[in-house]
Amino acid sequence: MVDPNQGHIRSSEWEGKGLDLFEYQGKELFARHGIPVPSGEAAETPAEAKAAAERIGGPVAVKAQVQVGGRGKAGGIKVANTVAEAEAAAEQILGMDIKGHTVHRVWIEAASEIEKEYYASITFDRSNKKPLVMLSAMGGVDIEAVAEEHPEKLARLHVDPLSGFHPHHARRLCYEAGIDDAAMRGVQDILLKLYKGFIELDAMLFEVNPLIVTKSGDVIALDAKVTIDNNALYRHPDILALQEASTSDPQERMAQEKGVTYVKLDGDVGILGNGAGLVMSTLDVVALAGGRPANFLDAGGGSKADEVVAALEVLLSDPKVKSLLINIFGGITRCDEVAEGLLTAIDQLGSTLPIVVRLDGTNEEEGRAIIKERAPKNVVVEPTMLSAAKRAVELAKEAAA
Amino acid sequence: MSILVDQNTRLVVQGITGREGAFHATRNKHYGTNVVAGVTPGKGGQDVEGIPVFNTLHDAVQQTGANTAMVFVPPRFATDALYEAIESGVELIICITEGIPAHDMLQVYTNLKRGNQRLVGPNCPGIISPGKASVGIMPTQVFTPGRVGLVSRSGTLTYQISKELALLGIGQSTVVGIGGDPIVGSSFIDIVSEFDKDPDTDLIVMVGEIGGDEEEKAAQFISENVTTPVVSYIAGFQAPPGKQMGHAGAIITGSSGTAQGKKEALEAKGIRVGTNPTEVAQFVKEHLG
Numbered sequence: 031m032v033d034p035n036q037g038h039i040r041s042s043e044w045e046g047k048g049l050d051l052f053e054y055q056g057k058e059l060f061a062r063h064g065i066p067v068p069s070g071e072a073a074e075t076p077a078e079a080k081a082a083a084e085r086i087g088g089p090v091a092v093k094a095q096v097q098v099g100g101r102g103k104a105g106g107i108k109v110a111n112t113v114a115e116a117e118a119a120a121e122q123i124l125g126m127d128i129k130g131h132t133v134h135r136v137w138i139e140a141a142s143e144i145e146k147e148y149y150a151s152i153t154f155d156r157s158n159k160k161p162l163v164m165l166s167a168m169g170g171v172d173i174e175a176v177a178e179e180h181p182e183k184l185a186r187l188h189v190d191p192l193s194g195f196h197p198h199h200a201r202r203l204c205y206e207a208g209i210d211d212a213a214m215r216g217v218q219d220i221l222l223k224l225y226k227g228f229i230e231l232d233a234m235l236f237e238v239n240p241l242i243v244t245k246s247g248d249v250i251a252l253d254a255k256v257t258i259d260n261n262a263l264y265r266h267p268d269i270l271a272l273q274e275a276s277t278s279d280p281q282e283r284m285a286q287e288k289g290v291t292y293v294k295l296d297g298d299v300g301i302l303g304n305g306a307g308l309v310m311s312t313l314d315v316v317a318l319a320g321g322r323p324a325n326f327l328d329a330g331g332g333s334k335a336d337e338v339v340a341a342l343e344v345l346l347s348d349p350k351v352k353s354l355l356i357n358i359f360g361g362i363t364r365c366d367e368v369a370e371g372l373l374t375a376i377d378q379l380g381s382t383l384p385i386v387v388r389l390d391g392t393n394e395e396e397g398r399a400i401i402k403e404r405a406p407k408n409v410v411v412e413p414t415m416l417s418a419a420k421r422a423v424e425l426a427k428e429a430a431a
Numbered sequence: 432m433s434i435l436v437d438q439n440t441r442l443v444v445q446g447i448t449g450r451e452g453a454f455h456a457t458r459n460k461h462y463g464t465n466v467v468a469g470v471t472p473g474k475g476g477q478d479v480e481g482i483p484v485f486n487t488l489h490d491a492v493q494q495t496g497a498n499t500a501m502v503f504v505p506p507r508f509a510t511d512a513l514y515e516a517i518e519s520g521v522e523l524i525i526c527i528t529e530g531i532p533a534h535d536m537l538q539v540y541t542n543l544k545r546g547n548q549r550l551v552g553p554n555c556p557g558i559i560s561p562g563k564a565s566v567g568i569m570p571t572q573v574f575t576p577g578r579v580g581l582v583s584r585s586g587t588l589t590y591q592i593s594k595e596l597a598l599l600g601i602g603q604s605t606v607v608g609i610g611g612d613p614i615v616g617s618s619f620i621d622i623v624s625e626f627d628k629d630p631d632t633d634l635i636v637m638v639g640e641i642g643g644d645e646e647e648k649a650a651q652f653i654s655e656n657v658t659t660p661v662v663s664y665i666a667g668f669q670a671p672p673g674k675q676m677g678h679a680g681a682i683i684t685g686s687s688g689t690a691q692g693k694k695e696a697l698e699a700k701g702i703r704v705g706t707n708p709t710e711v712a713q714f715v716k717e718h719l720g
Contacts, residue, residue, distance in 0.1 A: 154533060154534075159537060159541070191537045261530045306640070310666040310670060359591050415708065
């Protein structure tokens, strides 16, 4: 669980399998890999949308850029026949809330004349340990429902990671999915390019719904859901650069800047622990004690004093936090280092919040002694994880009362 | 007995002269593990606390008879080190390195499965058979020799549960951290099978967490194949449902990957799941009588 370079513990699962891209970013990557997409531009204001519609010319689609499904039903996609309509549509969509996601950007693209809607995807199937390519002639709809009600309409093919995806695979998928003869060639071409891009970009997911056939017979990716493996971002600096503005939460943003592994939750007991598994277990124990965790924060496998200070800065900046629970099991992490970091943080930040500390493992005695001798009164030590969780929950309730 | 590592382990450490590699190789040696060699290209002929360093794994294995390799190489170079380990012919490869790209691991995994070698990890804390050998980064003071086999996706949670067991006077035959990455060399099923064959393991503790469907698969496997009793723990009930990009993922797994889903799958096969590490230890105690 340790990166010898950094000494940080992560759970790839907790942090998501990777970096999710917006549709407009995914389409840009598709275009670079020769996958046909409608020409378009991103816009953050109605004026920008108007200018973009002018440049594109003709009818356009104005599409909310949010990382959540169902935006069409929510009114996040509008077709505009004129530049004025495009501006008005952007005015309506920008700032809209779609399932808790605020729309900060729209994508304006040339409207397509849709003849047929298909579905195509490639997934990193960790269960079968092979990439899985799926294709259906029933696209543009809820594909999960298709998979359930008409499983035979969704063609699936696992790809041997060593020998790769070849034209015969693409043909087989097209025949099984019942793709129209006229569109076969275009669909096969796109499947091959998607697979190539999937590998080259270290993707965990490529999903195109719908993959359309236009009235003139062209096959085009009308949507793009792309997720890139976090661990591979070092070899895709251009994609890494897209990551910056992914969160608007102040604590999450601060954590990103400080390199702290943090996820905001909606409770009032702040949590700091080391190791993703132990931190998740800590959240569960807090909930079992009748409390609600405010966050997930993994201080890492080799937590040093300054890392603890950075972590506490993030936690203490959250006004919802009423008490803190610090749960450390020292392996590589030394409990005395954690205690020193805690004292430094309290000193620097002047916090009077109740803080419950549980220290076990490497140098636990030294760590507890440091807190006992030098910590202010708002810091208490508890002997076990369960008693510490219980105490932190009680203190949060008292503070809230 | 025990599984995977013991007195017969002859360990070679790839990346032994790095800060972490040197620190943990030395600690493993002091625990009593037979660390016979280290590898760092360009540093052949040197030594780390008396452990001879070789330029290539090939030389190290040829000259010392190493049968187990531990990979401590940074993620950008770890795939190369893993292929080197596979080609060296060692029986067991333990990869501690975190951060290896998933597609790289998919290639390594597929190659590996064409032979008979075992890989544990990557992104794991290693393996310890208390009193015999420790290969990896686990805090050895937490573990005592005993008859419970422990297998886990999480490092610190392993230590926590071992401590809870120690408080009840229960030790371990072997503790295996299989790692938390999407692609790992050994699954719960692989390790549980090894424990089931070990005459000195009376009970198995399986520690899982959210994500994937390995716990669900293990539940099925255990109910059909394993005679040794199994107790489990799952972390992550409070984890918010991961935001799902697209729908392909939901279609293929058929499993939610949630802690609740895993708990239900295990309990449906008669495997007890503790609500916290303390309760898991109590279940173990009850089973052992």
